[in-house]
Amino acid sequence: xxxxxxxxxxxFGVVGQGFFELFHRVKDELGLSNVSISExxxxxxxxxxxxxxxxxxxxxxxxxxxxxxxxDDIPRIIEESNADIMGEFTWVSVKTRGEPAFTYLSTxxxxxxxxxxxxxxxxxxxxxxxxxxxxxxxxxxxxxxxVMAGTPSFNILKxxxxxxxxxxxGILNGTTNFILSKMYEEGLxxxxxxxxxxxLGYAEADPSLDIDGIDAALKVVILSRVIGWRHAxxxxxxxxxxxxxxxxxxxKVVKLIAYADRDKAYVKPTPLxxxxxxxxxxxxxxxxxxxxxxxxxxLIIGPGAGxxxxxxxxxxxxxxxxxxxxxx
Ligand code: HSE
Numbered sequence: 001x002x003x004x005x006x007x008x009x010x011x012f013g014v015v016g017q018g019f020f021e022l023f024h025r026v027k028d029e030l031g032l033s034n035v036s037i038s039e040x041x042x043x044x045x046x047x048x049x050x051x052x053x054x055x056x057x058x059x060x061x062x063x064x065x066x067x068x069x070x071x072d073d074i075p076r077i078i079e080e081s082n083a084d085i086m087g088e089f090t091w092v093s094v095k096t097r098g099e100p101a102f103t104y105l106s107t108x109x110x111x112x113x114x115x116x117x118x119x120x121x122x123x124x125x126x127x128x129x130x131x132x133x134x135x136x137x138x139x140x141x142x143x144x145x146x147v148m149a150g151t152p153s154f155n156i157l158k159x160x161x162x163x164x165x166x167x168x169x170g171i172l173n174g175t176t177n178f179i180l181s182k183m184y185e186e187g188l189x190x191x192x193x194x195x196x197x198x199x200l201g202y203a204e205a206d207p208s209l210d211i212d213g214i215d216a217a218l219k220v221v222i223l224s225r226v227i228g229w230r231h232a233x234x235x236x237x238x239x240x241x242x243x244x245x246x247x248x249x250x251x252k253v254v255k256l257i258a259y260a261d262r263d264k265a266y267v268k269p270t271p272l273x274x275x276x277x278x279x280x281x282x283x284x285x286x287x288x289x290x291x292x293x294x295x296x297x298x299l300i301i302g303p304g305a306g307x308x309x310x311x312x313x314x315x316x317x318x319x320x321x322x323x324x325x326x327x328x
Contacts, residue, residue, distance in 0.1 A: 005322065006038035006082035007289060008113070010074065010104055011090035012045050012199065015118050015145070017056055018307035019087060019314040024053045030319065041069065043075050055096030057305040061286040071100065074108045087314055091205055094214055094233075098122035102129075109133045109141070114325070118145030118310055120218040124233055127225045138304040139323060142317035147172065147219045148286045150312025156290075163294040166226045167261035172219040174284035174305040175203045175210035176241050176256040181282040182251065183246050190244065200304050202284050213239035213267040216258045220267060223288075224260045237266035244269055253279040277301075 006111040009016050020037060027035060040048040045059060046066030052058075070222065078086060086108040090101050098121030105122050108115050117123065121145045122130065134141045147153045157163065171177050182193035183268045194211065197203050202210075209215045217236040224231040241256055252271035255278060258271070259266055272279040277299060281287040286304030291297055 002034040002224065002300070005283070006037045006083040007035065007087065007318070008039045008041070008078065008108075009037060010078065010086060010088045011231075012042035012059075013021060013091075014137040015089040015310045016042070016087070017042070017059075018233065018311035020051075020057060020087070020310040022308055022315055023318075026315070028255045030281055030323070032319075035318075036323065039077075039081055039084055039251045040066065042066075043071060046072075047077060056114065074100070074101055077232045078104055078113075079111045079113075082139045083113055085114045085116065085318065087318075088115060088119055088122075089314075090119055092119050092211065092215075092218070093123040093207070094121065094218070094320060096121075098125040102126045105130060105141070106133055109137050109139045112137065112139065114140040114142075114319065115322045116142045116144070116145075118312055118313060120193045120215070120222060123225075124218040124221040127222075128182070140321050142321060143222070144317050145310045145313030146222050148295065148300070148304040149309040150316060151286060151304060151309070152300060153288050154223055154317070156298075157226070160292065163292045165257050166291040167259065168223060168227075168288060168290050169257055169259040169278075170288035171255055171278060171281050171286055172258045172267075172288070172304065173210055173216040173256060174303070175207065175212075175215075176216070177281065177286070178202055178284045179211070179239065179243075180246065180255060187286055190241075199282070201286070201307070211242050214240075216256060216267040217265075220258045220260050220265050224265060227262065227264050229265075231260060231265040235265065236260075237264075237268065239266075241266040241269055255279065255281075270280060278304065280291050 006240030017215040039112045046068050101119045105115050132142050172313050178197045179193040182188040221233050246297045249271045258269035289299050
C-alpha cells in the first residue's frame with residue numbers, strides 16, 4: 001500500500017478547477033488512489049479543507065465557501081499545511097516580478113513541499129532562486145504548464161538525452177495567433193478578434209500581456225533557462241502586434257514569433273513564407289520548432305492554453321513528482 005500523498009491547491013480559478021476535475025476523473029485509472037486533494041486556498045472561495053470531489057458543482061451553485069481568508073494569510077496557510085505537494089495556479093504579475101506567487105512557492109518548498117506551478121512570473125523572474133531552494137530542501141519544482149500548456153515542450157528534452165538545442169523558434173502565445181488567424185481568414189479587425197479571444201478564455205486577465213508580446217517573452221525566458229541559456233526577461237527584445245497591418249506583408253504570412261539561441265532572444269511579428277509549416281499553425285494553437293544537434297529540426301504543434309489543456313500539464317507534473325519521489 002502506497003503512503004498517502006496530500007495535495008494543496010492555491011488558486012482555484014480556471015486552471016485549479018480544471019485540474020481538480022481532471023484529477024478526480026483519472027486518479028483510479030492512474031493508480032493514484034493514495035493521492036488526495038486535501039486543501040484548497042483561494043481568495044474568492046476561502047480555505048476549503050478536505051474538498052469533496054463534487055465541490056465544483058457546489059461552487060457553481062454558490063454553495064461551498066470555505067473559511068474566509070485575506071491574501072496575507074496565504075503564506076501562513078501554506079506553511080502550516082501538512083500537504084506533500086502544492087499546486088500554485090494564481091495569476092501572473094509582471095509588475096511585481098512574479099509576486100506573490102514566488103513567496104507562495106518558496107514558502108511551500110521551505111516547509112517541505114514539492115511544488116507545481118502554471119504561473120510564468122515566478123519561473124521567469126526567480127528561476128535561479130527556485131532551483132537553489134529545490135536543491136537545498138531536496139524538493140521538486142515543476143512548471144510544465146507555463147509553456148504550451150499540456151502540449152509537450154521543454155519536457156520532451158527528457159526523452160532526448162545528449163541532444164543539445166541550437167535554437168528554438170515558435171508561436172508561444174495563443175491569443176495573438178488567434179487574432180492574426182481571424183484577421184487573415186475572416187477579415188476581422190484587430191479589436192473584434194481580440195474580443196473573441198477574450199470571450200473564449202485564451203487571453204490573460206490583462207490582455208496587453210498577450211498583444212504586446214510579454215506573455216511570449218516570459219515563455220522565451222522559461223524555455224531558455226531550462227535549456228541552460230541565461231536570458232533574462234529584461235534582455236528579450238519584444239515587439240507585439242498592437243498596431244499590426246497584415247496587408248503590409250504581401251504574400252507572406254505574419255506570425256508573432258518567439259526565438260532564442262544562446263546569444264539572443266526576441267519576440268516579434270515575423271513574415272513567413274507560405275511554404276513554412278509555422279505559417280499554417282492557426283487559431284489558438286502553439287508551435288515550437290527545436291533545432292537539435294542530434295535530430296535536426298523537431299516541430300511540436302498543439303494547444304497552449306485552456307482549462308483541460310493546462311490541467312493536463314499539472315497532471316503530467318504531478319505524476320512526474322510522484323514517480324521521482326518513489327524512485328528517489
Ligand atoms: N494568454 C496565454 C496565451 C495563455 O494566449 O497563450 C497561456 O499561457
